[in-house]
Amino acid sequence: MPEHRVGTQEQFEAARAELLVEEKELTRRGDELARKRRELPWVPVEKEYRFETEDGPRTLADLFDGRSQLLVYHFMFGPPYEAGCPVCSSIADTLDPQVVHLKARDVTLVCSSRAPLDKLLAYRDRMGWSFDWVSSGGSAFHRDLGFQFTEEELRPFLEGDIPPTVRQMAEASGTDVRGYVTEGPGLSAYALSDGTVFRTYGTTARGLEPAMAYYGLLDRAPLGRHEDGEQMFWLRRHDEYEKG
Template identity: 35%
Template sequence: MTRLTDDGQKGTQPDMHTPPVVSPQAWETALQQLLVKEKDLTRARDALAAERRRMPWMAVETAYGFEGPAGRESLLDLFDGRRQLIVYRAFFEPGVFGWPDHACRGCSMVADQVAHVAHLNARDTTLVFASRAPQSDIARLKARMGWEMPWYTLTDSFDADFGVDEWHGTNVFYRDGDRVFRTYFVNNRGDEQMGSTWNYLDITPLGRQEVWEDSPEGYPKTPTYKWWNWHDSYVANAMPDEKWVEVSNAGEAVFRNQPASAKP
């Protein structure tokens, strides 16, 4: 396989064993064969998310405290009035590589991947980051890196109690009135895929809350696609936009008419 060197000249990389180059027809055949396995993976991922929504909950009895931009906050406060809370433990504090200019490189990559939180908020879900750095340092870091997610300062044993005192991790909580429950936890390579709206919703107890999902009886569900909006246009408890419903219905009709082999 040839490649271009830094000076634009052709060079070779003899140790790189690349796949064969084939005709368009052979390439399309190979793609369709791979899609069968990819669709199996999608269905398995959906089934795993459905099982995750049926995991038992653990009551949180300790009154944990955090520092935020507005001062002292409780774990309940972090929900910001929503039913679901996702807390990512990011390492930004004295002793972490990069301090005081940067957070941990891995945690920073996670932060760079986070989609606009308005889409999560529209599904009754709040995402926050938490570290042991003071709020003044967190504000400085967020401004430098262009991060906008809420970011709190840990003040007690929350990180140790929830498995994130020595390594990054994502905890998920559910609020029922004033009661808080831990519903899920993921770290290591499971953590590295976080960032998209869908991956975050798939680890919550309520899921994406769309009609196609396999969820326990009575869980909230709305028509697929219809709740989507521009991130600066969500309005609490607003009905779906009629024009968007029309557009998405047309898209779904096209999808339904596709052959089964083209569907997930």
């Protein structure tokens, strides 16, 4: 544990009161951003995407499952992967228990990946999840949203110095670096109105942190995320920590 400033209870309470003002400002700013997010223009989805599901082929409209709103988490599990991305797996740990609560608010949540459906369902069984997981491998769904990349697009990255964490995640997923970074994580949102599907939102990278509950908690722990300078990423699948 590194050395840290030590003070009295009175000093703590005074500093905490100052910080609370900023935390409340951030909360209000977050509420304002959420409002602006909802006010984004809706874009009609004109392509007829097809997905393989446990119940057979389905369209994007079918994935709403009788509700008017749909959230899709684009899970990094490409055709050559032998296991899901560990980071996406940690996100799925957070998403899985939220499905029932989202349904209560007229929202369906599914995960979508490009790997064959049997691979996805076998991995879901291993992880103990129950959310609906669909394979989009036969469509350009991920590509059209910016969550799939070509080797040509990746060439500058692949010909550069590959970060050790990327090699680590690729190996953990049972593929090489090229196969790993071809996929990208993301969250996209849709509305179904009068028979038309509209795309309403999309995000990736740190925009996914609300689904990474452990970071919000680590940010409040004494050492925070404590990731600076680490050559190997600390995150593991939930059934791998004891093995590590």
